Amino acid sequence: MPSLSAAPPPLTVSHRHHHHRPSRLFIILATSITASLIILLLTIFLLYRKLSRNRTAPSETHQENPQKLPRRFSYSLLRRATAAFSPSNRLGHGGFGSVYKAVLPSGLSVAVKIMDSPGSLQGEREFDNELSIASVLNNPNIVSLLGYSSDRRRRRLILVYELMPNRSLQDALFDRKCPELMPWRKRFEISLSVASALQYLHHICNPPVIHGDIKPSNILLNADFEAKIGDFGLARLKSEEEDGDDGGRGREIIGDNGSILEENESVLISEFEENVGMDRLPDSCVVTVLDSPEMVATPATDKVSLSEGNFDRISVEGGMERKKGGSGRDWWWKQETSAIDGLESGRVKDYVMEWIGNEISKDRPKNEWVESKSSIASSSGKMEQKKQKRRLEWWASLDEGRMRKREKNRKKPREWWKEEFCEELVRKKKKKKNNNNNNKELSSSSCRDLWWQRDEDSINERKTKKKKSSIDWWLDGLSGDVRNGRRNSLDEIPKSGGISSTPSMRGTVCYIAPEYGGGGQISEKCDVYSFGVLLLVLVSGRRPLQVMASPISEFERANLISWARQLARNGKLLDLVDPSIHSLDKEQASVCITIALQCLQRSASKRPSMKEIVAVLSGEAEAPHLPFEFSPSPPSNFLFKSQRKGGE
Numbered sequence: 001m002p003s004l005s006a007a008p009p010p011l012t013v014s015h016r017h018h019h020h021r022p023s024r025l026f027i028i029l030a031t032s033i034t035a036s037l038i039i040l041l042l043t044i045f046l047l048y049r050k051l052s053r054n055r056t057a058p059s060e061t062h063q064e065n066p067q068k069l070p071r072r073f074s075y076s077l078l079r080r081a082t083a084a085f086s087p088s089n090r091l092g093h094g095g096f097g098s099v100y101k102a103v104l105p106s107g108l109s110v111a112v113k114i115m116d117s118p119g120s121l122q123g124e125r126e127f128d129n130e131l132s133i134a135s136v137l138n139n140p141n142i143v144s145l146l147g148y149s150s151d152r153r154r155r156r157l158i159l160v161y162e163l164m165p166n167r168s169l170q171d172a173l174f175d176r177k178c179p180e181l182m183p184w185r186k187r188f189e190i191s192l193s194v195a196s197a198l199q200y201l202h203h204i205c206n207p208p209v210i211h212g213d214i215k216p217s218n219i220l221l222n223a224d225f226e227a228k229i230g231d232f233g234l235a236r237l238k239s240e241e242e243d244g245d246d247g248g249r250g251r252e253i254i255g256d257n258g259s260i261l262e263e264n265e266s267v268l269i270s271e272f273e274e275n276v277g278m279d280r281l282p283d284s285c286v287v288t289v290l291d292s293p294e295m296v297a298t299p300a301t302d303k304v305s306l307s308e309g310n311f312d313r314i315s316v317e318g319g320m321e322r323k324k325g326g327s328g329r330d331w332w333w334k335q336e337t338s339a340i341d342g343l344e345s346g347r348v349k350d351y352v353m354e355w356i357g358n359e360i361s362k363d364r365p366k367n368e369w370v371e372s373k374s375s376i377a378s379s380s381g382k383m384e385q386k387k388q389k390r391r392l393e394w395w396a397s398l399d400e401g402r403m404r405k406r407e408k409n410r411k412k413p414r415e416w417w418k419e420e421f422c423e424e425l426v427r428k429k430k431k432k433k434n435n436n437n438n439n440k441e442l443s444s445s446s447c448r449d450l451w452w453q454r455d456e457d458s459i460n461e462r463k464t465k466k467k468k469s470s471i472d473w474w475l476d477g478l479s480g481d482v483r484n485g486r487r488n489s490l491d492e493i494p495k496s497g498g499i500s501s502t503p504s505m506r507g508t509v510c511y512i513a514p515e516y517g518g519g520g521q522i523s524e525k526c527d528v529y530s531f532g533v534l535l536l537v538l539v540s541g542r543r544p545l546q547v548m549a550s551p552i553s554e555f556e557r558a559n560l561i562s563w564a565r566q567l568a569r570n571g572k573l574l575d576l577v578d579p580s581i582h583s584l585d586k587e588q589a590s591v592c593i594t595i596a597l598q599c600l601q602r603s604a605s606k607r608p609s610m611k612e613i614v615a616v617l618s619g620e621a622e623a624p625h626l627p628f629e630f631s632p633s634p635p636s637n638f639l640f641k642s643q644r645k646g647g648e
């Protein structure tokens with residue numbers, strides 16, 4: 001009989017067994033759910049990261065594009081690449097500083113532009129300007145900015161550009177007279193390239209870019225003599241406020257008499273370029289803009305300023321202050337009047353004197369850290385500078401009325417000013433000697449080594465050949481400095497290096513549009529004006545102001561713009577063409593001159609746009625008529641009427 005002890009196993013056991021199964025399941029389930037959740041979250045996170053990365057891709061792409069953002073170079077690398085800024089590598093010298101050829105470790109040859117005026121706010125401004133504007137431009141007709149080096153503490157500011165082996169148009173056309181530039185086709189191609197680059201800046205860039213300093217030394221030529229625009233130190237972006245439909249006139253204020261400046265006008269400025277020769281004049285005169293409060297006019301430094309204009313101030317150092325009655329614009333257009341009304345020697349002289357008197361330059365500051373290597377200064381150069389300064393001070397002390405009176409009463413036409421200068425010098429020397437308790441009389445020999453004496457010599461030399469007018473003498477005197485081998489610091493730059501065409505800060509006289517030079521607002525039409533001058537220079541193969549021979553009849557050709565207008569009135573446009581040009585396409589040449597005259601119209605709004613110009617030059621639009629006032633037989637409708645070939 002079964003005993004009670006043989007009872008079935010306690011339920012608890014089987015119960016316990018049942019309890020374990022769901023808990024394990026639960027653990028497995030929980031673990032797998034957690035794992036899947038983690039995987040899901042991870043996937044989402046990764047996906048999110050990927051997506052957000054994709055979203056930022058465009059700007060990164062921009063950064064990855066080495067052509068877009070200029071590379072930063074170390075100073076030591078560039079120093080090595082230029083053989084310590086060796087003079088033998090110097091390509092040229094400009095307002096910002098010297099330009100050297102450099103070979104990078106990769107073997108790439110580049111051009112390195114070094115600011116050589118430490119502490120110059122203008123230089124820093126140009127550097128920043130160039131970096132911010134040139135680095136975003138991308139056009140085959142614009143010199144690429146490849147990189148920079150900046151050590152502001154030590155004032156080492158360097159820009160690195162693509163090398164343009166044939167340097168500037170200025171060098172190639174005037175100094176080296178390259179035979180490659182003699183076929184008409186090449187000159188025309190250069191015009192078209194520059195026009196296309198300007199079209200890109202004005203019509204494709206947004207906001208539009210105004211170059212502000214179009215001139216031959218800023219047109220660079222590659223190995224095939226193809227032209228590209230360089231130097232954006234003075235460029236600026238057109239702001240929206242300026243973008244009004246004013247035909248590019250900006251805020252220019254034109255009075256009936258052509259005067260544009262306001263009450264507070266006090267313009268210009270004269271100081272002779274330390275090394276200027278007549279044949280360098282056109283590119284040697286500049287207006288300086290100082291936009292820094294520290295550099296504002298102070299009576300002590302004899303700076304004067306203009307408050308009209310884009311920049312805070314246009315200011316200059318030293319020299320002659322222009323009277324309110326004659327505004328910058330009046331002065332500018334006087335050039336033309338003398339040519340229009342016929343040449344009367346007194347007026348011509350007035351104009352030229354005024355023109356030269358209004359040249360602007362200042363002693364180029366030297367940069368020790370470059371200078372030590374490429375030393376361009378010499379004691380004889382400094383002596384010349386001192387003389388030039390004295391000459392200027394004297395010049396500045398003459399007011400217009402006094403000059404006229406002198407001229408009227410003069411017995412010997414060529415000597416009144418010489419006497420005056422001599423007297424002034426004697427007075428000063430006497431005063432100095434008196435101060436030193438030395439009452440020795442100054443002998444006439446005090447004037448023996450005066451700056452003008454060399455000019456006199458050169459005149460005497462040439463007097464035997466031709467009878468000259470006083471103005472020819474004056475002008476020849478200036479150019480004589482160069483012809484006679486007068487040395488100065490810059491002349492010591494190797495010939496191959498060229499000489500700065502401008503210690504320029506703000507545009508270049510002869511190329512700068514009158515409304516801008518006179519303190520008006522900059523617009524694309526300022527570039528159009530400069531392009532007009534450039535076109536005339538390309539066609540004629542000469543500088544905008546150049547006296548080539550002594551007879552007064554030659555003088556009417558001195559001012560290229562006036563001469564072109566005169567020829568247009570006489571229906572002799574092609575007389576302007578450079579005789580050295582071969583394979584001339586006469587039709588193209590007259591189109592170029594006509595476009596130039598359109599660009600040089602006084603009213604900015606009447607000047608064509610770069611788009612219209614490119615259309616005409618590339619044969620897509622009909623050639624324009626001459627501006628009404630310069631046309632021998634004015635047509636009824638003379639402005640650009642573009643008509644596409646094969647179009648309506």
Ligand SMILES: Nc1ncnc2c1ncn2[C@@H]1O[C@H](COP(=O)(O)OP(=O)(O)OP(=O)(O)O)[C@@H](O)[C@H]1O
Pocket residue numbers: 091092093094095096097098099111113143161162163164165166167168170171213217218220230231498500501502503504505
């Ligand atoms: N990228 C370059 N490649 C080759 N040569 C160059 C290059 N850039 C400038 N140069 C040479 O150096 C010279 C000086 O150039 P820079 O632009 O400094 O002055 P500039 O145009 O003559 O005068 P400014 O500074 O008054 O405009 C030029 O005239 C040219 O001969």
